[in-house]
Amino acid sequence: MSILYDEGQQAIATESRRALEARVSKDDLLPLLDARGQYHKGFWTTAKEQGWTALALPEAFGGLALGLVELGLIAHQAGRTLSGAPFLTSSFGAAKAIEHYGTEAQQSRWLPGLASGDTIGAVAFAAGPDPLPAVPGLVLQDAGVRGTAFAVSGGLFADIAVVLADEGGSPALAIVDLAGTERHAIETFDNSRCIADLVLANAPADILVTGGRARAAALHILALQAVVTAHEQTGGAEALMEIARDYAVTRKAFGQPIGAFQSIKHRIAELYGLVELARANAIHAAAREGVDDFLVAAAAARLSATEAYDTAARDCIQIHGGIGVTWEAGLHLHMRRARTLALEQGSSLFWEDVLVDQLAGENA
Structure with missing residues (x-):
């Protein structure tokens, strides 16, 4: 691909910039720094209304079947305006894990909600400072995950998380339903990222892929x-x-x-x-x-x-x-x-x- 955008992609960039500059301002963002556990709801509402949450997902599950290039255009404009919600990235990561590695039943269950933005996804692989540890910090046993997922971006409001866990000495990638999960908000330089530790106590999990392919x-x-x-x-x-x-x-x-x-x-x-x-x-x-x-x-x-x-x-x-x-x-x-x-x-x-x-x- 050329490093120049085509006419349709330029239109996406122009319209997303117009929408965000109209709905996101410095005055909206400054108060979020003093508040832990809040994000810029106007941005996330805009993302859902404009279909950005569905941009790179298959049409069969409510997506627009575009790609990473087009989503990158939206992210670029979000970066320009300091849009205060991490879910566009985290939900995209969770959705892509399910799209690429999930069964048809798993895709049908989770992707429509992620595409509409009604379901918020997170990706929780880290164990301490390592974003992708050789030995996962979570344990998967009897279709349940135990342990603490540390510093999960968007974790404070996520409905599901894609985690990397240890299953009998072998890594496994799994979807975890976060309903009822204990969450500890982390005070950071940028509280609008809604970073939290997720304490998983036998949280119900649905395996995507195991063994050597998982990592x-x-x-x-x-x-x-x-x-x-x-x-x-x-x-x-x-x-x-x-x-x-x-x-x-x-x-x-x-x-x-x-x-x-x-x-x-x-x-x-x-x-x-x-x-x-x-x-x-x-x-x-x-x-x-x-x-x-x-x-x-x-x-x-x-x-x-x-x-x-x-x-x-x-x-x-x-x-x-x-x-x-x-x-x-x-x-x-x-x-x-x-x-x-x-x-x-x-x-x-x-x-x-x-x-x-x-x-x-x-x-x-």
């Missing part, structure tokens, strides 16, 4: 989510680059715009380069879904997008000077989101290892 399936689901997150990070970095540019051409010092100084103009130019590299990698990764080199492309997209968003968040605040660190300016919202997204679906260290392992395997 590979889990990595594939993480990679799909990482590509969506990479688009979201790229959108945030792009917005910050534009904010820094606009401020630099209006704010004056020593009788001229601060953008005339090399230290400022070079920094903004470097941000432009990082954003465009991240954008190209994200589009390429989305287009490689289902191809042998998808994991390589996903890891590259994740790494470049994390660098772009982290750098943009830091540099934009520095370009603004003292006003950049005030509550009212709202730039800290991007800094918080950049740091949070850098850890969801695994840190840069994890994806560097994935990239090296994949490249080493290709060259073996």
Whole structure:
């Protein structure tokens, strides 16, 4: 695929940006930082109304049968506006696990609700800081899962979770119904991500895949989510680059715009380069879904997008000077989101290892 969008995809980008800029504002997002266990309900309502929750799912289950490229467009615009709900990514990951690895009965039971947005999904593979542990932290026995799933994005409101569990010494990927599950909200830099520890006490589970395929399936689901997150990070970095540019051409010092100084103009130019590299990698990764080199492309997209968003968040605040660190300016919202997204679906260290392992395997 070309790294340029076609006319239909450009229309998706334009309309999603228009809808989000009309319904999401800084004034909506700032109060969420002081409240634990809340998210931006306006964004999630918009996502359901616009059909974004159904975008990349099969028509047979209420989806629109588009792909990761189109969902990436929505995620990009969500990143630009700092939309305050993680469920677009987490529900997509859970739905894709069921679509790719579930039986027809499992698909019929869960996918329609995920497509409509009435069911919220989460992906819970981590054991401590490791997003994909060699030995799962959960135990699956007698169709029930026990243990604690740590720091699950969207876990505070999820109806189901796709988990990686140990079944008699072998990994298993399973769907867990979270009704009645004990949840402990985690105070984070960005409380709108609704991160929680899920305490599973023999929670009813429906197995998707077991044995050697389970861990590979889990990595594939993480990679799909990482590509969506990479688009979201790229959108945030792009917005910050534009904010820094606009401020630099209006704010004056020593009788001229601060953008005339090399230290400022070079920094903004470097941000432009990082954003465009991240954008190209994200589009390429989305287009490689289902191809042998998808994991390589996903890891590259994740790494470049994390660098772009982290750098943009830091540099934009520095370009603004003292006003950049005030509550009212709202730039800290991007800094918080950049740091949070850098850890969801695994840190840069994890994806560097994935990239090296994949490249080493290709060259073996």
